[in-house]
Structures are given as structure tokens and as C-alpha cells.
Amino acid sequence: MSVLPYLAAGxxxxxxxxxxxxxxxxxxxxxxLTVTQxxxxxxxxxxxxxxxxxxPVFSDLPPGARVVDPVVQALALTDIVVGATxxxxxxxxxxxxxxxxxxxxxxxxAELRG
Amino acid sequence: xxxxVRLWVFLVGAVLVAALYAWACFDLPSFGGDHHPYGDRAVRxxxxxxxxxxxxxxxxxxxxxxxxxxxxxxxxxxxxxxxLLRQVRGERRTDPTPAPVADRVRWFxxxxxxxxxxxxxxxxxxxxxxxxxxxxxxIVLATALxxxxxxxxxxxxxxxxxxxxxxxxxxxxxxxxxxxxxxAVLAGSAFLANVVPHGTFNTLSSGGTVAVLNIAVGMExxxxxxxxxxxxxxxxxEIEETAEETGAx
Amino acid sequence: xxxxxxxxxVVAVPLLGSAVLVAAGRRLTRxxxxxxxxxxxAGTVALCVFAxxxxxxxxxxxxxxxxxxxxxxxxxxxxxxxxLGVGLAALASVVTVAAFVYSWRYLxxxxxxxxxxxxxxxxxFQAGMCGFTxxxxxxxxxxxxxxxxxVAYALTGYRVEEPRPLQGxxxxxxxxxxxxxxxxxxxxxxxxxxxxxxxxxxGRALGTGEPDALVxxxxxxxxxxxxxxAAAVPFHFWLPxxxxxxxxxxxxxxxxxxxxLGVYGAARVYWTVFAGPGGVSHSSCTRTLLVIGVATAxxxxxxxxxxxxxxxxxxxxxxxxxxxxxxxxxxxxxxxxSGTALYVLGHAGAKAALFACVGILLARYGSVDExxxxxxxxxxxxxxxxxxxxxxxLAGVPPFGTGLGKAVAEEAAGQQAPWLPAVFVLVSAxxxxxxxxAGLRVFGGAGPRPPAEKADGEPETSGAEEEPETGDRxxxxxxxxLAVPVALLAGALAVGVLPGFAAAVGAAGDHFADHTGxxxxxxxxxxxxxxxxxxxxxxxxxxxxxxxxxxxxxxxAALAVWRPGRxxxxxxxxxxxPIRRMQSGHIGDYVAWALAGVALLAVLTVPxxxx
Numbered sequence: 001m002s003v004l005p006y007l008a009a010g011x012x013x014x015x016x017x018x019x020x021x022x023x024x025x026x027x028x029x030x031x032x033l034t035v036t037q038x039x040x041x042x043x044x045x046x047x048x049x050x051x052x053x054x055x056p057v058f059s060d061l062p063p064g065a066r067v068v069d070p071v072v073q074a075l076a077l078t079d080i081v082v083g084a085t086x087x088x089x090x091x092x093x094x095x096x097x098x099x100x101x102x103x104x105x106x107x108x109x110a111e112l113r114g
Numbered sequence: 115x116x117x118x119v120r121l122w123v124f125l126v127g128a129v130l131v132a133a134l135y136a137w138a139c140f141d142l143p144s145f146g147g148d149h150h151p152y153g154d155r156a157v158r159x160x161x162x163x164x165x166x167x168x169x170x171x172x173x174x175x176x177x178x179x180x181x182x183x184x185x186x187x188x189x190x191x192x193x194x195x196x197x198l199l200r201q202v203r204g205e206r207r208t209d210p211t212p213a214p215v216a217d218r219v220r221w222f223x224x225x226x227x228x229x230x231x232x233x234x235x236x237x238x239x240x241x242x243x244x245x246x247x248x249x250x251x252x253i254v255l256a257t258a259l260x261x262x263x264x265x266x267x268x269x270x271x272x273x274x275x276x277x278x279x280x281x282x283x284x285x286x287x288x289x290x291x292x293x294x295x296x297x298a299v300l301a302g303s304a305f306l307a308n309v310v311p312h313g314t315f316n317t318l319s320s321g322g323t324v325a326v327l328n329i330a331v332g333m334e335x336x337x338x339x340x341x342x343x344x345x346x347x348x349x350x351x352e353i354e355e356t357a358e359e360t361g362a363x
Numbered sequence: 364x365x366x367x368x369x370x371x372x373v374v375a376v377p378l379l380g381s382a383v384l385v386a387a388g389r390r391l392t393r394x395x396x397x398x399x400x401x402x403x404x405a406g407t408v409a410l411c412v413f414a415x416x417x418x419x420x421x422x423x424x425x426x427x428x429x430x431x432x433x434x435x436x437x438x439x440x441x442x443x444x445x446x447l448g449v450g451l452a453a454l455a456s457v458v459t460v461a462a463f464v465y466s467w468r469y470l471x472x473x474x475x476x477x478x479x480x481x482x483x484x485x486x487x488f489q490a491g492m493c494g495f496t497x498x499x500x501x502x503x504x505x506x507x508x509x510x511x512x513x514v515a516y517a518l519t520g521y522r523v524e525e526p527r528p529l530q531g532x533x534x535x536x537x538x539x540x541x542x543x544x545x546x547x548x549x550x551x552x553x554x555x556x557x558x559x560x561x562x563x564x565x566g567r568a569l570g571t572g573e574p575d576a577l578v579x580x581x582x583x584x585x586x587x588x589x590x591x592x593a594a595a596v597p598f599h600f601w602l603p604x605x606x607x608x609x610x611x612x613x614x615x616x617x618x619x620x621x622x623x624l625g626v627y628g629a630a631r632v633y634w635t636v637f638a639g640p641g642g643v644s645h646s647s648c649t650r651t652l653l654v655i656g657v658a659t660a661x662x663x664x665x666x667x668x669x670x671x672x673x674x675x676x677x678x679x680x681x682x683x684x685x686x687x688x689x690x691x692x693x694x695x696x697x698x699x700x701s702g703t704a705l706y707v708l709g710h711a712g713a714k715a716a717l718f719a720c721v722g723i724l725l726a727r728y729g730s731v732d733e734x735x736x737x738x739x740x741x742x743x744x745x746x747x748x749x750x751x752x753x754x755x756x757l758a759g760v761p762p763f764g765t766g767l768g769k770a771v772a773e774e775a776a777g778q779q780a781p782w783l784p785a786v787f788v789l790v791s792a793x794x795x796x797x798x799x800x801a802g803l804r805v806f807g808g809a810g811p812r813p814p815a816e817k818a819d820g821e822p823e824t825s826g827a828e829e830e831p832e833t834g835d836r837x838x839x840x841x842x843x844x845l846a847v848p849v850a851l852l853a854g855a856l857a858v859g860v861l862p863g864f865a866a867a868v869g870a871a872g873d874h875f876a877d878h879t880g881x882x883x884x885x886x887x888x889x890x891x892x893x894x895x896x897x898x899x900x901x902x903x904x905x906x907x908x909x910x911x912x913x914x915x916x917x918x919x920a921a922l923a924v925w926r927p928g929r930x931x932x933x934x935x936x937x938x939x940x941p942i943r944r945m946q947s948g949h950i951g952d953y954v955a956w957a958l959a960g961v962a963l964l965a966v967l968t969v970p971x972x973x974x
Contacts, residue, residue: 002144010135013548014128017541020954021124022117026533029950033540040547047555048153051146056157056168059243059316063161069153070160070168072554074177075502077169078184079547081249082509085191086540088342089513092198093520093533095349100526109530112604112948114669114823115945115952123955130962138580142555151558152438159438176438179371179427183494183506186378187513190487193385194517197480202524278389285386292379295371304429305371 005046013039026097026104030090037083041076048072164312165321166243173247174324174331178306182291185331189288192338196281199345201353210351212267223265230258238332242321248328252335259340268351277344280337287334294326366417366449367425369410370442370497373452376407377490381483388479393472400482401463404489408460411453411493418444419867422874422884424499435886441561443499443885446871447704451627454708455492455620457854458715459485461847462612465719468841469726470610471834481521488514488616495624499885501550501585501636502560504628505543508592511621512539519609519617525830530948531608538601538953539591545961546588552581553636562635563885566878570639574972582643583964585632586651590960593625595689596659597960599682600946600953603666606678607824610832611722614674618681618718619711626685626707630692630700630875638878644972645695649779651967652693660686660786664793666946668919669939672826673721673731673801677714680757680794684710687787691772694779697896701872702771705858705865705899709764712855713756716848717798720750723844724805726837731826733801738808743840747806749848754802756855758795758916759909761901764858765791767865769912770905784908792912796919803924810924823943869898 016036023029048069054061056070098104115123143149160171173181201207234255241247263271295306303309310322319325380403384396391399417423422445426432430439462485473480491511498504516539520532554560556577557568569578587598594602602622606614629652637643663683670676684706691703723746725731728739740747756763759770769787776783803809831837858864874880877893945952 002146003139003142005145006139006142007136009548010132010139013135013544014132017128017954017958018124020537020541021120021951021958023951026950029537033537036541037544040544040551043548043551044554046145047142047551048150049146050148050150055245056153056160057166057243057245058161058168059166067157067168069150069156070172071150071152071156071177071560072551073169074172074180075551077173077249078180078502078506081184082187082506082513082543085188086509086513086516086536088346089191089194089198089516090533090536090540092195092345093516093529093536095346096198096520096523097526097529097533100523100529106950110948111527112530112534112607112824114943114946115947115949115955120949120952120955123959127955127958127960127962130965131958134576134580134583134962134965137576138552141575141577142552149558151436152554152560153558155436155438172438175428176430177428177440177503179440179442180500180503180506182374182378183503183510186487186490187506187510189382189385190484190491190510190514190517193381193480193483193487194513197477197484197517198520198523200477200523204524281389282386285382289379289382289386292375292382296375296379298429299368299372304368304426305375306427307429 006043009039009043009046012042024105024107026094026106027091029106030087030094033090034083034087037079040079044072044076044079163308163321164315165324166316167241167245170242170247170324170328171321174327175308175321178327181327181331182295182306185288185291185334188338189284189334192284192342195342195345199349205353207352208354210268212269215265215267220265223261227258227261230254230261234258234336238329239318241328242324243316243318248331249335252332253339255336256339256343260343268347275340275344277341280340283337284334284341287330287337290330290333291327294323294330365423366414366444367423369414369417370423370425370444371427373407373410373414373497374490374494376410377403377486377493381486381490384479384483384486388477388483391478393478396478396482397463397467400486401460403486404456404460404463407489407493408453408456411449411456414444415446415449415453418446418449419870422446424885432886435888440503441499441563441885442497444497445874445881446867447875448496450704450871451496451624452493454711455496456489458616458619458711459489461715461851462615464843465615465722465847466612467843469612469722469844470832484514484518488518492620492624496627499563500561501553501565501632505547505550508546508588509543512543515617515621518613519605521610521613522832528608531604534948534950534953535601535605537950538598538957541954541957542588542591542598545584549581549584549588552577552584561885562632563882566636566639567882567886569636569641572641574641574643576973578642579965579968579972582637583961583968586629586964587961589625589628589632590655591957592622593629593685593689594622594682595655595685596662597956597963599659600956602682603675603678603946604948606681607672607675611718611725614718615715618677619715622681622685623688623707623711626688626692634876634878635881643968647968647970647972649693649695651964652689653779654967656686656689656693657786658686659689660790664790665939666943667794668797669943670797671733672824673724673733674718674826675824676797676801677717677721680798681714683790683794687772687790690776690783690786694775695876696775697872697876697894698899699772699775700875701869701899702768702775704868704872705764706768706772708858709756709768709855712851712858713753713763713765716749716851717753717757719844719848719851720746720753722832723840725829726831726833727840729829729831729836731829733804734813735827736805737812740806741808743806745845746840747802749852750802750806751799752852753848754795754798755913755916756852757791757798758913759791760913761906761909762856762859764855766909767859767899767901770902770909771899773908774902774905788908788912788915792915792919795912795916799916799920800923803920811927813927865900866898869896872896
């Protein structure tokens with residue numbers, strides 16, 4: 001099943017979106033967003049994998065050793081930083097929202113309509 | 115929309131998206147394959163640039179411009195959080211009350227703090243050589259300080275955490291990255307070019323600007339995360355709504 | 364310095380400015396912080412202009428880190444300065460400067476020792492937008508996409524004292540982040556196929572293969588991210604919520620530039636990455652963008668007409684216009700691109716000026732409600748005139764840039780389908796008419812007084828009882844807040860009348876729509892322009908259609924104001940209620956629609972490509 005890792009990424013994405021759609025708590029919703037994002041880590045790292053390869057760090061490897069793709073690892077690192085910062089910012093918004101509205105239930109936030 | 119309608123909209127979308135994605139997966143190169151042209155070039159370039167950690171070479175040399183954006187996203191998010199979690203009208207600060215801490219927790223914190231700091235500095239400094247680097251080490255450093263919050267109390271943390279200074283550190287880290295890039299322009303090369311001699315392979319001074327940018331990032335991440343957590347802790351521990359504001363709700 | 368060397372500086376200078384502001388922000392007074400921020404932003408405008416002059420001759424490429432590829436293979440990131448990209452960076456910078464000047468006397472006094480926060484965020488926003496327009500690398504585009512998003516969330520929620528901005532910012536943040544992750548999944552799929560990240564390199568690699576499901580999925584996912592940013596239907600729900608609540612200077616940048624960058628990104632990615640033989644066929648891409656564009660234009664205009672909250676009204680008119688921009692791009696011709704570019708330039712001026720006028724109302728009366736403000740703006744004669752001119756410019760009155768852009772895009776679209784110009788005319792008439800209607804009521808006190816209370820049970824956001832963003836209500840309108848809309852409208856006018864300007868934009872469109880030329884420029888195999896089209900100019904047919912839409916806008920507005928029984932109290936027209944209910948303010952709803960939108964994109968693209 002050489003496509004299984006890729007399919008797993010898709011599954012994680014959809015399950016995160018499902019959580020966002022049905023969430024009754026904004027903190028939970030922000031968590032679901034990070035789940036959705038995890039799918040991108042899985043897909044990136046799966047794409048960069050090389051069977052039998054090790055980490056692309058040559059301090060104790062001979063040049064020419066079999067390593068996995070370093071580019072996707074760098075991309076995944078960037079992605080993680082993006083995810084963490086977005087989460088922090090959204091949580092800051094939720095903290096203030098809780099103070100102004102006294103609720104974190106999206107069903108009860110309906111000031112912006114029509 | 116009512117919940118069931120929303121769920122139906124989701125389900126229709128999800129089924130189609132899942133079908134599309136699964137179809138696409140069967141056209142992907144098979145898992146673990148050997149087709150990584152960019153990766154192979156990146157590894158060759160990393161070795162030519164005397165940077166043992168190829169991921170760091172990609173991050174701080176070959177695609178250093180990406181990392182500039184990435185670091186700036188962190189900088190922006192910290193700044194945004196500082197702005198969003200500011201003390202507003204109708205809120206006041208209260209003095210946090212110390213909570214009792216179990217002796218074992220206290221000892222654990224006191225013992226781990228120096229260890230965590232050393233590990234953090236090590237991970238930052240060895241970014242060009244071994245797994246890790248500015249981002250990872252910066253996080254370790256930032257969380258290390260917060261061991262004090264767990265082991266002692268909030269006031270102990272506040273004493274070693276002058277937030278204003280860390281805000282400056284955050285900005286200096288960001289500026290250092292940009293200035294390093296601009297220095298290369300002044301030296302007659304391209305923005306963010308690795309113009310510094312690359313040093314001996316697998317030593318701390320190898321990799322040229324990789325080491326410099328790596329430390330700039332480490333500084334920014336450590337300071338930025340400390341400021342970020344300080345804002346959240348402020349909200350949790352210090353800032354209170356006054357009765358008037360609560361009543362207005 | 365050559366134009367290429369200036370490109371990274373366009374990103375670096377505002378970044379450096381924001382770092383300086385944060386480092387020194389605790390010691391700076393508000394005036395000093397604002398002046399410093401404005402100076403960095405204005406310096407970036409100068410860099411953009413110099414770069415623009417340089418690239419008018421032909422696109423320039425800068426390899427960050429000096430990683431120029433050897434034999435077409437490289438490891439670095441390219442910054443590509445084609446006239447359109449650099450021009451948009453210049454536009455983003457100019458509007459940022461306008462926001463700086465406007466907020467000089469506008470925003471409430473910042474908390475002590477945080478004077479640097481707001482200007483630093485604006486500079487980061489500027490850097491994000493400039494980076495996004497200039498990058499030639501798909502992953503780097505994602506990074507700058509996220510940078511401008513993150514800053515925009517924070518700026519939207521800036522007024523944390525109030526509940527509404529937080530809701531708007533959260534919806535904005537969650538939906539746009541989801542878009543970013545879709546885009547990244549698409550980029551990962553393209554990387555797996557081609558082993559490249561540069562747009563030109565991916566485009567070259569796809570050029571040799573056959574289109575398959577992977578290419579389709581990558582196209583759909585990348586487009587999803589960009590269309591969410593562009594607020595295209597059905598990804599548009601976040602925009603009115605965010606733009607209605609963001610501080611007014613921020614709205615100017617959001618509505619005037621950021622949303623349009625989504626359209627730019629979609630067009631850029633199609634032409635560089637997917638336009639080759641192994642990508643997505645022209646007809647598939649045209650069909651997808653055209654359907655989405657028409658739906659966006661019509662829905663935006665219809666919802667715009669229904670609003671009484673002035674900022675929401677302007678936000679929906681932005682959606683309507685984004686629909687028109689998408690149609691202009693969808694025909695995939697250089698003429699469509701240059702028409703859309705002119706339209707975007709004119710629209711940015713007009714829309715930002717209108718937001719500036721609404722900001723003055725908010726600062727003075729603590730309300731942005733069309734009904735509550737009835738007749739109260741009579742004392743602000745100059746603001747009223749500016750608002751009226753802005754409304755007419757939105758409707759496409761000649762010789763404003765919106766009119767020229769609309770005429771050129773219309774003609775290009777008409778070659779695809781003869782009924783498309785009608786969409787342009789109607790949508791600009793309705794959005795312009797809605798703004799004009801509000802202007803007549805607020806500044807002219809025209810017609811009978813509308814009922815101020817909210818209609819019972821109707822899904823509606825009134826604009827009454829907003830807190831003025833100035834802290835206290837303004838007695839006198841500061842000169843800077845008047846100068847900004849005047850200058851912006853003058854800019855919108857200049858786009859239409861400045862000799863030689865349209866020709867330059869026409870040449871920019873030729874470069875933009877040249878797939879092989881772009882690949883040649885970036886990969887260093889020559890860059891002769893493959894197709895030179897006639898430069899866009901005023902035509903008799905275009906002027907007539909512009910005048911028709913202007914007349915229709917005036918007619919709609921007059922009818923609504925003086926015969927309210929006919930067109931109704933907006934909330935009362937029953938058959939729109941279900942569609943207004945869809946704009947529910949519920950994050951779960953918005954995410955569900957976004958996912959359905961991904962599926963819609965796939966369904967629209969697949970015929971003729973794989974099936």
C-alpha cells in the first residue's frame with residue numbers, strides 16, 4: 001500500500017474540517033484547525049521519504065549516504081512555525097472574545113449577520 | 115444554517131474532495147521512492163557550502179528568503195498578540211497570589227532550569243551541524259524560563275523576565291536577519307547571499323552566514339515566545355475585569 | 364542599481380522598519396512612531412517606483428541569496444519583477460501610506476509604551492503584500508500569503524474593547540488559514556510530481572507530461588487558497604464580517620489591495636504553473652473562473668444593495684467587484700488582464716476613499732448606519748461630495764480608472780460570451796447605486812426618513828451604536844482625514860486619464876499573460892515577448908456602457924431614496940432572506956461552505972480535462 005501515507009494526510013485534513021464544522025467551542029475549533037494543518041506535515045514528510053534513508057545531517061554520515069529529502073523537512077519546519085503562530089493569535093482572539101461575550105460557543109455568536 | 119443542513123453541506127463537499135484527493139494519490143510517485151531532484155541538489159549544495167545539517171542549509175542559505183518570511187510571521191504574531199491582549203479600559207491589574215508548590219516540584223524545577231537552558235543554547239548553536247537550530251532551540255530556551263513559574267511562583271518568573279527587554283530582543287533578532295541580508299547587498303552580492311567564508315566542515319564556525327542567521331532566529335524565537343507567553347499569563351493571572359465591565363455584559 | 368537588485372529591498376525595508384518600531388516603540392511618542400512608520404512605508408513606495416521604471420523595459424529577476432540556477436537547475440528562490448507584479452507592490456505600498464496618513468489623527472490613543480504596535484503591524488502587512496506580488500516561488504508565495512494573513516487577523520481584531528471585531532477577526536482567521544493549508548497541500552502535490560518549488564520550474568516540468576488527477580487536485584487546492592483570499596463565492600463569507608469591523612485605515616488596505624491580491628495570485632499561478640500542455644487546459648480554467656466570477660459578482664452586488672451598515676455595504680461591493688475582476692482574468696487574454704489591472708487600480712482608489720469617508724462619519728457620529736445617519740451628514744459638505752464622486756467612480760463613470768478598466772475588461776469578456784458585458788454593467792450599477800443611495804440619504808437627507816429600528820427577525824447587521832475608532836467623537840474633521848480621500852480619488856482619476864499609463868498597463872498585461880516568456884525570463888533562456896496586443900484605450904462603446912452603468916446607478920439610487928415603497932426597506936424584500944441567512948456569522952457554516960467550494964472547483968474544472 002504505497003499510497004497509504006498520502007491517504008492518511010487526506011483523512012487528517014477532512015477530520016479536522018469536520019471538527020471545525022461541528023465545533024461547539026471556539027478553543028476546540030482552533031484545535032481542529034491545527035489538526036487540519038497537521039495533514040500538511042504528514043503529506044510533506046511522506047513525499048520526501050526515501051526508503052532506507054536517514055536524516056539529512058552529515059556530521060556523522062559520509063557524503064553520499066542515503067538520506068531523505070531535506071527540502072520538505074525545511075518546508076515542514078516553516079509550516080510548523082506558521083501553524084503555531086496562527087494558533088497563538090487565534091487563541092488570543094478567543095480569550096478576548098470570552099471576556100466580551102462571556103461565551104466561546106459559536107452558536108451563540110451572531111452579531112454579524114445578513 | 116441549522117446543524118443538520120451544515121452537516122449535509124460538509125458531507126457533500128467531503129465526499130467529493132475525498133474522491134478527488136484519493137484519485138490524485140494514485141498518481142503520486144510511490145511512497146519512499148528515489149525521485150527527489152530538488153532534495154538531491156540541496157544535499158550536494160549543503161556539502162559544498164560546508165553545512166553538515168542539510169535542513170539548516172536549506173533553511174538559512176539556499177531558501178533563506180523563506181525563513182525570513184517565516185521568522186517575520188512569528189514576529190508579526192507576537193506583535194499581534196501583544197496588541198490583542200493589551201489591558202483595555204475597564205480592566206485592572208491585580209497582584210498575583212503565590213500558590214503553594216510541592217517540594218518535589220520545586221526541586222525538579224530548580225534542577226532542570228539550568229539543564230534546560232544549556233540544552234537550549236546547545237541546540238541553537240549546533241543548528242548548522244546537528245538536528246535543531248534557531249527555531250527549536252529558541253523554543254527550548256523560552257520554555258526553560260517558565261520552569262520557574264511551575265517551580266516557584268509567578269513573581270519569581272516576573273523578576274527574571276523584564277518583558278520590555280525581551281520585546282527589544284525579539285525585534286533585534288528580526289532586524290539582525292534583515293541586516294545580515296542587506297550586508298550581503300552592500301558587499302556587492304545578492305540579498306541574503308552567503309558571503310562569509312564557509313569554514314571547516316562540521317565545526318561550529320562552518321556554514322558562513324548560516325550560523326549568523328541561525329543565531330538571529332534563535333534570539334528572536336526565544337524572546338518572542340517569552341513575550342507571547344507573558345501576554346497569555348498576564349491575562350490568566352493578572353488582568354481582571356472591573357465590576358463595571360462585567361455588569362455591562 | 365538595476366531593477367532586479369531593488370526587488371528584495373522592497374520587502375526588506377518595511378520589515379526593518381517594523382523591527383525598529385518594535386525595538387524603539389516603548390520610548391517613542393505616538394507622533395514619532397507614526398512618522399517613522401510612514402517614512403519607511405513611503406521609502407518603500409520610492410523603491411517600488413524605481414523598480415517599476417526599471418522593469419517597464421522588460422521583467423527583471425533577482426535570485427535571493429544569489430542562487431542563480433545553472434543549466435536551468437537551481438536551489439534558490441526567485442523574485443520576479445514583471446511590470447504587473449511590481450505595479451501591484453507599488454499600489455499596496457501607496458495604499459499603506461494612505462492608511463498611515465489617515466490614521467495619523469484617527470485611531471484612539473494607543474496604550475502607553477505601545478505606540479509602535481499599530482504602525483509596525485501596518486509595515487509588516489505591506490511587506491507581506493509586496494513579498495507576495497514579487498515572489499516567483501510557489502512555497503515562498505505561501506509564506507508571504509500567511510504573513511499578510513496573520514497581520515491582517517491582528518489588525519482586524521485591533522479594537523479588542525468591542526465584541527464585533529473579535530468575531531469578525533476570528534472568522535477571517537479560521538477560514539483564511541484553512542485556505543492557506545489547502546494551498547500548501549496543493550504545493551506539496553506539485554512538489555511530489557515535479558520535484559520543484561519555483562513557479563517557472565514547476566511550469567516547465569508540467570509542460571512535458573499529460574494532465575492527470577494529481578494536476579487537477581493540485582490546481583483545485585492551490586486555487587482554493589487564493590480564491591478564499593479573493594473572497595470568491597462560496598468562500599466569501601469571511602469578508603463582510605472582517606471588513607465591517609476592522610479599523611477604517613485597515614479596511615482601506617484590506618478592501619483596496621489584499622483581496623485583489625487573491626485574484627492576482629490565482630491568475631499568476633495559472634499562467635506560470637498550469638498554462639502549459641501538461642497543466643490545466645485554457646477552456647477548463649476559463650469555465651471555472653468564469654462561473655465563480657459571475658456568481659461572485661451577482662451575489663456581491665445583490666447583498667451590497669441590501670445593506671444598511673455602511674462598511675458592510677462597501678465590503679459586499681468589494682465582493683461584487685472581485686467577481687468582475689475574476690471574469691476579466693477568466694477569459695485568459697492579455698487584454699482581459701490589462702483591463703482588470705486598470706480596474707483594480709481605479710477600484711483601490713475609489714474604495715479606499717469611500718472607506719475613508721465612512722471613517723469620518725464613524726468618528727463624528729459614532730454610527731455607520733444608513734438609516735440612523737439620515738440627513739446628519741449635511742454639515743459635512745466636502746465629505747458628501749467625495750462620497751458621491753466615489754460612488755460614481757465605483758459605477759464606472761468616465762474618465763475614472765474604474766471606467767477605463769471596466770470598459771477594457773468588458774470588451775475582452777465580450778469576446779468570450781456576448782452577455783458578459785451586461786454583468787459588468789449591472790454589477791457596477793448596483794454597487795455604485797447602493798453607495799450613492801446611502802450617500803443621498805446620509806449627506807443629502809433625501810427622500811423620506813427610513814425607519815431606524817431593525818426589522819424583526821430579519822438577518823441584518825445595523826451599523827448603529829458603534830464606538831468611534833477615534834476614542835472620542837470628533838468635533839472638527841482633521842485635514843489629513845480629508846486629504847486622503849481627495850488624493851485617492853485623484854489617483855483613481857489619474858489611472859483613467861494619464862497619457863501613456865494605459866499603454867504601460869497594456870504592456871504589463873502582455874508580459875503577465877506570456878507563459879513561455881515568464882519561463883524564459885526566470886530560467887534564463889531568453890524572454891522575447893510572444894504577443895503584443897493593442898494598448899488599452901477609451902473606445903466609444905466602452906464610454907457608452909460606462910455611461911449606461913452610471914445612469915443606471917443614479918436611477919437605482921433615486922428610485923430607492925424617493926420611492927422606498929418600490930424597492931423597499933432593504934431588509935423587507937422577502938425572496939433574498941434565505942440568501943441573507945446564509946451570511947450567518949457562524950464559523951462552522953463558513954468552513955462547510957469552503958469545503959463545498961473545493962468540491963465545486965473540482966467539478967467545474969474536470970470536464971474536458973480528464974473526463
